[in-house]
Amino acid sequence: MAINVWVRWVSDYQKQAVHEIAELLAQQDIVVQDYDEHLARNPGVIFSSEVTPQICEQLRESSHNGQTQILVCCDTAIPGDAVWQLLGAGASDVLVCSECSTIIHEITSRLRRWAAVDSLVSSPTVQNILIGESQALKAILRQIVEVAHFTDASVLVLGESGTGKELLANLTHTLDPRPDKGDLVILDCTTIVPELSGSEFFGHERGAFTGAATSRDGVFALANGGTLFLDEVGELPLTLQTQLLRVIQEHTFKRVGGNAWQRTSFRLVCATNRDLWAQVQQGEFRADLYYRIASNICHLPPLRERPEDIFPLANYFLKESYSDQNPPALDTPVQEYLLRREYPGNVRDLKQVIARMLCRYAGEGAITVGCIPPDDRPIWTENWKEWRDTGFERAIRVALNRGIGLKVISRHTEETAIRIAVDEASGNLQRAAQRLGVTDRALQMRRAAQRQEV
Numbered sequence: 001m002a003i004n005v006w007v008r009w010v011s012d013y014q015k016q017a018v019h020e021i022a023e024l025l026a027q028q029d030i031v032v033q034d035y036d037e038h039l040a041r042n043p044g045v046i047f048s049s050e051v052t053p054q055i056c057e058q059l060r061e062s063s064h065n066g067q068t069q070i071l072v073c074c075d076t077a078i079p080g081d082a083v084w085q086l087l088g089a090g091a092s093d094v095l096v097c098s099e100c101s102t103i104i105h106e107i108t109s110r111l112r113r114w115a116a117v118d119s120l121v122s123s124p125t126v127q128n129i130l131i132g133e134s135q136a137l138k139a140i141l142r143q144i145v146e147v148a149h150f151t152d153a154s155v156l157v158l159g160e161s162g163t164g165k166e167l168l169a170n171l172t173h174t175l176d177p178r179p180d181k182g183d184l185v186i187l188d189c190t191t192i193v194p195e196l197s198g199s200e201f202f203g204h205e206r207g208a209f210t211g212a213a214t215s216r217d218g219v220f221a222l223a224n225g226g227t228l229f230l231d232e233v234g235e236l237p238l239t240l241q242t243q244l245l246r247v248i249q250e251h252t253f254k255r256v257g258g259n260a261w262q263r264t265s266f267r268l269v270c271a272t273n274r275d276l277w278a279q280v281q282q283g284e285f286r287a288d289l290y291y292r293i294a295s296n297i298c299h300l301p302p303l304r305e306r307p308e309d310i311f312p313l314a315n316y317f318l319k320e321s322y323s324d325q326n327p328p329a330l331d332t333p334v335q336e337y338l339l340r341r342e343y344p345g346n347v348r349d350l351k352q353v354i355a356r357m358l359c360r361y362a363g364e365g366a367i368t369v370g371c372i373p374p375d376d377r378p379i380w381t382e383n384w385k386e387w388r389d390t391g392f393e394r395a396i397r398v399a400l401n402r403g404i405g406l407k408v409i410s411r412h413t414e415e416t417a418i419r420i421a422v423d424e425a426s427g428n429l430q431r432a433a434q435r436l437g438v439t440d441r442a443l444q445m446r447r448a449a450q451r452q453e454v
């Protein structure tokens with residue numbers, strides 16, 4: 001499948017050389033176009049013979065906070081530490097080479113991999129499992145596609161209760177491309193009875209202990225060829241941690257009451273809502289086990305840190321309840337209520353709120369405030385009218401304590417509002433200007449002024 005990319009180059013880069021490279025890429029089925037705002041969501045390549053404020057600005061503008069993949073190809077003459085500057089400005093990767101036409105294969109392989117990841121992230125397989133629009137969730141989905149589809153490495157999922165850790169474990173298993181892969185085996189470590197833990201993990205032979213009337217496989221054998229998901233791994237007692245370490249290292253184990261070594265091979269996915277690293281430091285979790293299970297850490301942020309996910313999730317839960325007809329819409333005050341509400345139980349909480357509202361829904365028109373059960377209703381105070389939340393006030397207090405003045409605070413507030421509006425309008429400046437309540441021209445002028453201020 002052809003991949004569409006845009007190219008940009010800073011003024012002194014040989015335009016002729018870029019055209020030659022574009023032709024070579026075209027032979028690899030990569031369609032190259034000059035940069036244009038309409039192509040802003042496509043991956044791109046920037047050529048530069050030096051690192052200038054101009055190239056960093058181009059990167060900041062076109063990478064949409066790292067959501068758009070951009071490769072920078074530089075001249076060998078650039079100083080070594082400049083590559084970090086480019087990464088910081090939003091580059092996904094930096095290739096340094098004196099003659100760009102000699103690294104066509106390196107450019108091609110990166111563009112192909114990114115296209116494969118993007119296509120999986122936007123596929124129904126992923127989009128129908130974990131719902132959300134926030135950049136945080138999208139970054140996690142990219143990370144999990146990269147690990148689950150292209151490697152067999154283990155994954156540690158961290159996050160508060162109800163953030164979707166089990167769903168992410170399911171997705172990791174689903175994305176595993178092995179054609180004859182085994183099952184996803186789930187073990188909740190809080191449910192392990194110490195006396196039966198050996199059997200639970202390793203299985204047992206008939207007669208191994210009182211009540212062992214038949215032989216039985218444990219989770220290590222059942223997960224062979226598939227995925228073993230250890231939920232709440234932070235609850236695992238130290239003795240069991242030692243036993244787990246051995247199997248992860250050696251891939252072999254013996255059943256309880258048995259003498260024969262059995263081989264097993266599985267991808268390990270662990271999840272916890274505890275601070276596992278703090279447990280390591282307090283001696284409650286083995287450091288050697290931590291390093292083995294934490295080669296890829298996915299941190300699912302709480303729902304309060306990704307409010308952009310609230311409506312997509314609410315609509316998804318509504319659709320789930322109305323599988324064969326159109327679900328009702330949410331009236332504007334209900335939308336505001338959902339946006340402002342606190343979710344200590346995260347997505348699980350939101351799901352339950354929707355279910356409770358549907359119990360009171362009479363069946364015609366939008367879901368209105370009367371559907372919110374009395375116990376869930378906010379107590380009206382003057383504060384409820386305010387759009388500022390405590391996070392915003394806290395940030396201002398921190399800024400003031402650090403001696404940051406009104407001019408800088410105002411500039412950052414404006415930059416943040418513009419960035420959010422442009423990102424949420426997928427780079428469409430007209431729509432962003434509408435949301436910000438300014439003209440297109442005023443928005444363009446503000447963005448140009450911000451660039452000069454950088």
Ligand SMILES: Nc1ncnc2c1ncn2[C@@H]1O[C@H](COP(=O)(O)OP(=O)(O)OP(=O)(O)O)[C@@H](O)[C@H]1O
Binds near residue numbers: 163
């Ligand atoms: N992004 C999401 N898209 C759709 N449903 C979600 C999402 N995140 C969570 N959920 C739903 O929220 C509920 C809780 O999710 P899940 O069990 O995966 O969370 P968890 O972090 O493993 O929770 P716990 O730590 O309490 O076990 C489930 O019903 C799940 O389907």
